[in-house]
Amino acid sequence: MKNKKHSNLDFRIMSFFFKIRDMLHPPIKKIINADIKQGEKVLDYGCGSGSYSIVAAEKIGPMGKLIAADIHPLALKKVRKRAKKMGYNNIETIQTDCDTKLNDESIDRIICFDVLHGISNKNNIINEFYRVLKPNSILSLDDHHYNKDQIIDFITSDGLFKLANSNDKQYNFIKI
Numbered sequence: 001m002k003n004k005k006h007s008n009l010d011f012r013i014m015s016f017f018f019k020i021r022d023m024l025h026p027p028i029k030k031i032i033n034a035d036i037k038q039g040e041k042v043l044d045y046g047c048g049s050g051s052y053s054i055v056a057a058e059k060i061g062p063m064g065k066l067i068a069a070d071i072h073p074l075a076l077k078k079v080r081k082r083a084k085k086m087g088y089n090n091i092e093t094i095q096t097d098c099d100t101k102l103n104d105e106s107i108d109r110i111i112c113f114d115v116l117h118g119i120s121n122k123n124n125i126i127n128e129f130y131r132v133l134k135p136n137s138i139l140s141l142d143d144h145h146y147n148k149d150q151i152i153d154f155i156t157s158d159g160l161f162k163l164a165n166s167n168d169k170q171y172n173f174i175k176i
Contacts, residue, residue, distance in 0.1 A: 008074055018049050027055045030113055033167045034140035039063040040108035043100070043132065045125075046070060046115030047093075050079035056111065057088045065090050067107075071097045098124050102132045110139045113170075117145035122154065130160040133175045142170040 030052060036042055038061045044053045047068035057066040068079045068091060076093040083091040094100060098121070110129050119125050129139050139161060143151065151171055155161050161173035 014048065018051055027051045029168070030111070030140075030142070030170055031055045031059055033170045034109060034111050034172065035138065036060060036109055036111075041065045041067070041106065043067045043069060043102070043107045043110045045100075045110055045112045045129070046118070047079055048075050050075070050082050052111055052113055053079050053091060054082050054086060054088070057083065057091050058086075060090065062090055065092065067091075067100075067102070068093045069096050069100055071095065098128055100128060100132060104131055105134045107132045108134060108137050110137075112139065112141045114143055114145075116141065116143040116151075116154075123158070126155065126158065126160065130175060135175060137175050138164065139173045139175070140170060141173065144169065 036056055036059045038059070040060050041064065042056050042060055044056060044066060047053045047070045050068060053066055053068040057064075060066060068076065070076055070093075073095060076095055079091065079093055110133060112129075116122065133139065139155070141151065141155065146154075148166070148169070152163055155171070155173050156163060160176060162176055164172045164174040166172065
């Protein structure tokens, strides 16, 4: 079963509300909690309008690379536009609903914020995250649609990841 792509109108409305969310809850807090470092290669899975992508791209610096992935083409267009406006050359976009086509063990860190609830086959995406992450790398995740136990049980149940730490309903899992 494929993940459902929002209509263009739904995406525009969602983007508007993300602007309000970002004013109330600055994206930098989640990027700091994800412990992203300069020079890393980061995948922002379900990037939406790019709130976290832009902040993460600044954090990793010009030697790092941010890959913004989303199912919706308007999301990727928005991220590219914001990156150009900010002068960031370290952002690449990919349209996907699971298979990123990235090389095995090529990513230092994955951020996946408020996306898990919208994914129809969660096991497929967890396997994809495991495939693209380097050994001992971090999957940073939150989703307010689930409680702590649901998130931890789901991510760790297959033995691919273990909880490294959590902070303010954001969970960092390490690839085993």
